[in-house]
Amino acid sequence: MARRQNAGGTFVVVLVPYLWLAALFLVPCLIILKISLSQTAIAQPPYTPVYDFAVGWAGFKEFISGLSFQNYSALAQDTIYLSSYLKSLQVAAVSTAILLVIGYPLAYGISRATGRWQALLVLLVILPFWTSFLIRVYAWITILQTDGLFNRALQALGIISAPVAWLASDTAVYIGIVYSYLPFMVLPLYASLQHVDDSLLEAAADLGCRRWKAFWKITVPLSLPGAIAGALLCFIPVVGEFVIPDLLGSSSSMMIGQTLWTEFFSNKDWPIAGAIAIVLLIVLVGPIAGFEFIRARDLKGR
Amino acid sequence: MRASFAPWADPGAKPLLRLEGVSKRFADTAAVDNLSLDIFEREFFALLGPSGSGKTTLLRLLAGFERPDSGKILLDGEDIAGVPPYRRPVNMMFQNYALFPHLNVASNIAFGLRQERMPRREIRQRVAELLALVKLEGLERRRPHQLSGGQRQRVALARSLAKRPKVLLLDEPLAALDRKLREQTQFELAKLQEQLGTTFVIVTHDQQEAMTMAHRMAVMDNGRLIQVAPPSEVYEQPASRWVADFIGDVNLLEGEVKTTQSGVATVAGKNGEEFRLAVSADIWPGMHVWAALRPEKIQVGPQPPAGAADNKFRGVVEDIAYRGNVIVYRVKLALGDELMASVANASRLMELPISRGDEVWLSWPAAAGVLLSH
Numbered sequence: 143m144a145r146r147q148n149a150g151g152t153f154v155v156v157l158v159p160y161l162w163l164a165a166l167f168l169v170p171c172l173i174i175l176k177i178s179l180s181q182t183a184i185a186q187p188p189y190t191p192v193y194d195f196a197v198g199w200a201g202f203k204e205f206i207s208g209l210s211f212q213n214y215s216a217l218a219q220d221t222i223y224l225s226s227y228l229k230s231l232q233v234a235a236v237s238t239a240i241l242l243v244i245g246y247p248l249a250y251g252i253s254r255a256t257g258r259w260q261a262l263l264v265l266l267v268i269l270p271f272w273t274s275f276l277i278r279v280y281a282w283i284t285i286l287q288t289d290g291l292f293n294r295a296l297q298a299l300g301i302i303s304a305p306v307a308w309l310a311s312d313t314a315v316y317i318g319i320v321y322s323y324l325p326f327m328v329l330p331l332y333a334s335l336q337h338v339d340d341s342l343l344e345a346a347a348d349l350g351c352r353r354w355k356a357f358w359k360i361t362v363p364l365s366l367p368g369a370i371a372g373a374l375l376c377f378i379p380v381v382g383e384f385v386i387p388d389l390l391g392s393s394s395s396m397m398i399g400q401t402l403w404t405e406f407f408s409n410k411d412w413p414i415a416g417a418i419a420i421v422l423l424i425v426l427v428g429p430i431a432g433f434e435f436i437r438a439r440d441l442k443g444r
Numbered sequence: 445m446r447a448s449f450a451p452w453a454d455p456g457a458k459p460l461l462r463l464e465g466v467s468k469r470f471a472d473t474a475a476v477d478n479l480s481l482d483i484f485e486r487e488f489f490a491l492l493g494p495s496g497s498g499k500t501t502l503l504r505l506l507a508g509f510e511r512p513d514s515g516k517i518l519l520d521g522e523d524i525a526g527v528p529p530y531r532r533p534v535n536m537m538f539q540n541y542a543l544f545p546h547l548n549v550a551s552n553i554a555f556g557l558r559q560e561r562m563p564r565r566e567i568r569q570r571v572a573e574l575l576a577l578v579k580l581e582g583l584e585r586r587r588p589h590q591l592s593g594g595q596r597q598r599v600a601l602a603r604s605l606a607k608r609p610k611v612l613l614l615d616e617p618l619a620a621l622d623r624k625l626r627e628q629t630q631f632e633l634a635k636l637q638e639q640l641g642t643t644f645v646i647v648t649h650d651q652q653e654a655m656t657m658a659h660r661m662a663v664m665d666n667g668r669l670i671q672v673a674p675p676s677e678v679y680e681q682p683a684s685r686w687v688a689d690f691i692g693d694v695n696l697l698e699g700e701v702k703t704t705q706s707g708v709a710t711v712a713g714k715n716g717e718e719f720r721l722a723v724s725a726d727i728w729p730g731m732h733v734w735a736a737l738r739p740e741k742i743q744v745g746p747q748p749p750a751g752a753a754d755n756k757f758r759g760v761v762e763d764i765a766y767r768g769n770v771i772v773y774r775v776k777l778a779l780g781d782e783l784m785a786s787v788a789n790a791s792r793l794m795e796l797p798i799s800r801g802d803e804v805w806l807s808w809p810a811a812a813g814v815l816l817s818h
Contacts, residue, residue, distance in 0.1 A: 344509055345542035347529040349607065350559030359555075363546045 334368025
């Protein structure tokens with residue numbers, strides 16, 4: 143009885159975020175989808191057709207017939223788009239791999255630290271969030287420039303003899319991405335590693351496992367959901383990353399975010415930019431669905 | 445209590461597990477303090493003590509999770525004090541069971557066997573045997589979180605038995621079960637131990653549990669063994685006041701031994717009463733002693749007992765605790781001592797024959813209690 147009475151309240155509570163999502167996510171998505179099916183025009187807004195609510199049913203039919211998939215076929219025909227997508231996927235894949243390699247030991251170390259240290263180390267991981275993301279990426283420009291901190295440090299250590307041009311290279315993009323996304327990898331990993339009970343490792347040792355084997359057989363599988371969550375939290379936004387490659391990368395091979403920006407702002411081609419965004423969304427739905435599936439399974443498991 | 449089995453009484457018997465002067469300190473507290481102990485093959489041995497007494501540390505020393513600061517731990521005559529846990533023929537059942545949440549029941553049980561690289565077919569066979577042993581057939585594909593507490597406990601037991609250890613260590617194995625299931629499991633565990641012939645060393649804070657299952661129990665306090673004996677001996681012949689008080693309920697009467705005659709000591713109590721109790725070898729006249737008297741060994745009656753009794757005292761009932769199976773009377777003697785006496789609730793009368801404020805007589809034979817010198 144009490145449950146049924148609650149159902150109405152629950153419905154309202156659930157409705158609010160869904161309305162929010164509908165207004166700020168679904169509706170803009172549909173607008174972009176509509177724009178991607180339009181043609182460019184020298185007009186305000188810079189595309190046709192534009193639906194006029196006053197024209198009625200006949201006008202609507204005309205409006206629909208004005209839409210086409212020609213922007214999508216344009217995407218397929220020009221290799222610049224395909225190479226941008228591939229470049230983005232490659233950068234995202236490589237940086238996710240680097241983030242895992244750096245983030246796992248970091249998260250493991252934090253999870254094995256004693257209580258007070260653990261809190262402090264977690265704080266240090268999230269500390270960069272207290273400064274604007276944009277400012278932190280700009281800071282990397284000064285660090286990586288020819289007479290910057292990075293070159294001087296490497297020279298002082300005798301690793302390089304002459305300054306290296308780090309900026310406007312893939313290396314700089316990777317440095318920027320790994321730096322910016324590390325907390326997103328470390329935090330979910332830490333959360334899952336923290337829940338690995340010491341007694342499980344003792345049980346593994348008791349049953350014949352040396353330390354590294356217990357780590358491999360117990361810790362690694364139990365931290366896998368955290369690793370997958372971290373990987374997706376990094377991979378998905380990195381694919382669409384614009385600021386980091388724009389500020390630190392070269393303009394010779396653009397990531398899809400940069401291509402989209404160019405189409406939208408420089409070429410004023412909103413429809414093709416819309417099509418790029420829609421295709422990107424579809425490409426990324428796969429990993430997001432995978433993430434949700436794993437999360438749902440995890441929740442059920444607990 | 446268990447059937448007759450007493451290798452510890454045989455001076456020629458070789459212990460399976462021998463601890464010699466084992467010490468383990470954490471910071472500035474001695475968790476285990478210069479402890480020596482023999483445990484025999486096929487024995488069910490219980491470590492009992494209050495929390496912080498060092499019983500869990502002792503178990504972890506046997507498992508290899510802790511290394512002793514000094515002393516020897518001999519298994520079959522070989523010192524294993526420095527052998528890591530993964531190379532000891534000893535397995536442990538953990539208090540929280542420590543089942544691997546990502547593995548199903550069969551894989552949990554097979555975990556240790558896979559580390560040994562046992563052939564697949566043999567593993568499957570052994571797992572099936574163990575599942576039958578702990579009556580979990582048909583659940584091999586379940587994950588730990590899909591099992592009830594009792595089932596998890598059985599998986600943990602099967603997993604710890606899978607490698608056929610020489611010694612099985614059990615850390616509070618029944619603590620997480622509810623009372624009915626725990627009592628039932630106590631008998632099952634004792635039966636299983638007898639059937640397998642594996643040496644069991646169990647840590648528990650539950651004296652009922654230790655007494656029900658163990659051949660011998662060690663009462664620990666502050667890292668030392670206070671008494672190591674079969675449960676009945678610990679109960680009837682406690683080594684000290686502390687043990688008498690820790691195991692079960694007891695009345696302790698302070699006094700001085702006046703005379704010892706034909707096996708009976710006459711003791712003058714602090715309040716001037718005199719009582720007679722059986723005397724053991726280390727009691728002599730003039731000694732300061734405590735008489736330890738179990739409440740159930742005192743007779744309570746409204747009239748003085750007929751005939752001669754070694755001890756009979758008049759008193760007034762101060763309190764009555766009705767516990768269902770027994771009724772406990774708190775009686776204040778005329779001379780000022782307070783005694784607890786419990787009477788089995790044999791009849792089913794709603795009206796208790798004795799009520800609060802009544803005058804009663806307490807009596808007990810000399811053999812009912814023991815005299816303790818410390």
